[in-house]
Amino acid sequence: MDEAEVIGRLQRIATHPAARGLKDDAAVLDGLVLTHDSIAENVHFLSTDPPASVGWKLVAVNLSDLAAKGAEAAGALLSMALGGDTAWDAEFLTGVEHACESYRLPLIGGDTIALPPRSPRVFGLTAIGRAAERVPDRAGGRAGDRLWLIGTIGDAAAGLKQLRADPRASGVLVEIYRRPVPLLADGRALAPLAHAMMDVSDGLLLDARRMAVASGCAIEIDLDHVPLSGAFVAEFGGDRAARLFAATGGDDYALLAALPPELDAATLCLPSATRIAAIGTLRDGRPQLRLTSNGAPLDLPESLGFEHSRNHDRNDSGAPVADRA
Amino acid sequence: MDEAEVIGRLQRIATHPAARGLKDDAAVLDGLVLTHDSIAENVHFLSTDPPASVGWKLVAVNLSDLAAKGAEAAGALLSMALGGDTAWDAEFLTGVEHACESYRLPLIGGDTIALPPRSPRVFGLTAIGRAAERVPDRAGGRAGDRLWLIGTIGDAAAGLKQLRADPRASGVLVEIYRRPVPLLADGRALAPLAHAMMDVSDGLLLDARRMAVASGCAIEIDLDHVPLSGAFVAEFGGDRAARLFAATGGDDYALLAALPPELDAATLCLPSATRIAAIGTLRDGRPQLRLTSNGAPLDLPESLGFEHSRNHDRNDSGAPVADRA
Numbered sequence: 001m002d003e004a005e006v007i008g009r010l011q012r013i014a015t016h017p018a019a020r021g022l023k024d025d026a027a028v029l030d031g032l033v034l035t036h037d038s039i040a041e042n043v044h045f046l047s048t049d050p051p052a053s054v055g056w057k058l059v060a061v062n063l064s065d066l067a068a069k070g071a072e073a074a075g076a077l078l079s080m081a082l083g084g085d086t087a088w089d090a091e092f093l094t095g096v097e098h099a100c101e102s103y104r105l106p107l108i109g110g111d112t113i114a115l116p117p118r119s120p121r122v123f124g125l126t127a128i129g130r131a132a133e134r135v136p137d138r139a140g141g142r143a144g145d146r147l148w149l150i151g152t153i154g155d156a157a158a159g160l161k162q163l164r165a166d167p168r169a170s171g172v173l174v175e176i177y178r179r180p181v182p183l184l185a186d187g188r189a190l191a192p193l194a195h196a197m198m199d200v201s202d203g204l205l206l207d208a209r210r211m212a213v214a215s216g217c218a219i220e221i222d223l224d225h226v227p228l229s230g231a232f233v234a235e236f237g238g239d240r241a242a243r244l245f246a247a248t249g250g251d252d253y254a255l256l257a258a259l260p261p262e263l264d265a266a267t268l269c270l271p272s273a274t275r276i277a278a279i280g281t282l283r284d285g286r287p288q289l290r291l292t293s294n295g296a297p298l299d300l301p302e303s304l305g306f307e308h309s310r311n312h313d314r315n316d317s318g319a320p321v322a323d324r325a
Numbered sequence: 326m327d328e329a330e331v332i333g334r335l336q337r338i339a340t341h342p343a344a345r346g347l348k349d350d351a352a353v354l355d356g357l358v359l360t361h362d363s364i365a366e367n368v369h370f371l372s373t374d375p376p377a378s379v380g381w382k383l384v385a386v387n388l389s390d391l392a393a394k395g396a397e398a399a400g401a402l403l404s405m406a407l408g409g410d411t412a413w414d415a416e417f418l419t420g421v422e423h424a425c426e427s428y429r430l431p432l433i434g435g436d437t438i439a440l441p442p443r444s445p446r447v448f449g450l451t452a453i454g455r456a457a458e459r460v461p462d463r464a465g466g467r468a469g470d471r472l473w474l475i476g477t478i479g480d481a482a483a484g485l486k487q488l489r490a491d492p493r494a495s496g497v498l499v500e501i502y503r504r505p506v507p508l509l510a511d512g513r514a515l516a517p518l519a520h521a522m523m524d525v526s527d528g529l530l531l532d533a534r535r536m537a538v539a540s541g542c543a544i545e546i547d548l549d550h551v552p553l554s555g556a557f558v559a560e561f562g563g564d565r566a567a568r569l570f571a572a573t574g575g576d577d578y579a580l581l582a583a584l585p586p587e588l589d590a591a592t593l594c595l596p597s598a599t600r601i602a603a604i605g606t607l608r609d610g611r612p613q614l615r616l617t618s619n620g621a622p623l624d625l626p627e628s629l630g631f632e633h634s635r636n637h638d639r640n641d642s643g644a645p646v647a648d649r650a
Contacts (some may be wrong), residue, residue, distance in 0.1 A: 016431030027434035077361040106341030109352035
């Protein structure tokens with residue numbers, strides 16, 4: 001049973017409507033939106049990452065799932081493996097607390113556990129949000145919708161690449177890799193309007209394909225319209241290779257939304273700092289992803305992002321990868 | 326910062342009323358009862374335990390927390406580290422599914438993650454329950470209440486002892502260690518009546534002292550009245566040493582309830598198979614635990630159960646212990 005089979009089996013078990021077929025970012029139960037993501041040392045973060053940034057990231061990646069559902073943060077359960085390095089643990093908690101305070105997420109429970117000696121650190125968080133009137137899922141996209149990206153992509157993957165080359169690397173891209181910002185206000189503003197919405201965590205192309213499959217539409221993305229940050233372009237340029245790297249990198253925590261075509265950025269009432277770009281269109285046809293550049297079709301790259309199967313083998317390299325479906 | 330300090334710090338962070346000061350088995354938010362417990366290989370279960378029993382136990386220990394709050398199971402988020410041993414993972418899921426079906430707990434979400442090679446397995450579950458009209462906590466016990474134990478204690482610790490002596494050991498006690506039964510129906514019946522209630526997970530004496538401290542009462546337990554199972558007595562006898570072993574062993578998932586003195590077992594309308602025993606009294610005085618036997622005071626044993634500090638050192642033996650506050 002590989003991981004696809006595990007997920008298939010879980011989906012067959014999870015028949016309750018609250019589960020949304022396990023195909024969404026979160027469950028919805030009694031007006032609450034519930035999500036759980038775990039992070040492990042040397043898989044989702046680096047041993048050399050500052051512990052406060054690890055605590056921040058744990059909270060932020062879970063809040064990003066709430067953002068994608070337009071939910072308001074209501075509470076969190078923290079599952080903390082104590083590592084024996086008490087200074088590390090204290091700094092980690094500082095990061096958790098900082099993120100919780102920044103996004104008004106009350107810590108309301110959880111557990112602490114011991115792990116055997118020399119285990120990698122593992123942390124989990126259950127984030128609970130209050131649902132707005134509408135909780136968009138991945139499946140509601142319709143032919144004719146425009147596909148919008150809220151935020152930028154590629155920065156985190158670029159920061160990770162810099163850290164792999166030099167563990168002492170620093171700068172904006174490294175900071176974005178370590179301290180993602182969940183787009184909660186944007187998610188709340190878009191939730192009543194979006195036919196489909198999800199966060200981009202495993203790579204834009206991979207997550208867009210997931211939305212296409214769930215919605216039963218083709219999704220066409222214009223690579224030239226994919227927004228890159230100034231820091232990214234300064235470091236990696238903006239040519240096709242750089243754009244494909246950004247669009248498949250993962251760990252972005254941007255939002256991807258399918259909106260009716262009559263809406264445009266000016267009418268969306270998003271927070272003033274929000275960067276939003278129309279990057280594609282939903283079309284009738286086989287549920288798949290298509291890519292264009294300069295108006296011409298482009299072959300899809302071999303890897304669209306970090307698929308689960310790529311990092312669920314105990315015998316793999318254990319290299320840090322994104323894995324935040 | 327040792328674990329007591331970590332918990333102290335978490336309690337200072339968790340000021341939201343839903344957190345109940347992190348002193349309870351679960352959080353209560355918008356009518357839902359929420360709890361998260363993780364289990365790790367060679368800490369909370371043995372590498373040699375059948376994988377289906379590990380899946381069962383993960384679900385059962387979390388449901389036990391819902392039982393202590395009188396909540397009805399409503400949903401669960403499973404956090405599953407894939408181990409690369411696909412047969413093991415499949416059997417583990419069978420155990421999860423079996424427990425979920427047995428207690429009508431819908432699986433509604435969660436995540437799967439990779440761990441680096443040779444990591445111990447770690448699993449987490451967030452259990453969500455619907456609160457009844459009243460959600461008893463640990464703090465409501467009053468002087469004059471009788472202290473009741475629902476279920477028996479010592480069986481799991483006895484089973485673990487047998488497995489440590491012989492990994493191929495089998496029998497009722499081993500089964501109870503591996504497959505605890507959450508007392509959901511009992512918890513629901515007692516919740517409207519109990520002044521205080523909690524599950525016994527780290528050892529009867531330790532957990533009773535926690536109730537005493539939370540309630541601001543002295544609790545006096547008569548060791549002779551502590552109920553032992555037939556299987557336990559057949560293997561370990563019922564003398565004082567055996568009773569102290571049982572009362573400090575942990576991993577029991579029995580319920581401990583402080584009830585008004587006018588209530589007795591006959592009036593409680595519990596499920597017919599329920600074993601319930603009045604084991605002590607809440608009294609005015611310094612919040613502490615007192616023990617008696619044959620009507621005479623008894624010194625408390627050095628260890629009252631599995632305290633967190635005992636198994637949160639990366640340099641410890643990594644021996645399996647209970648740790649389910």
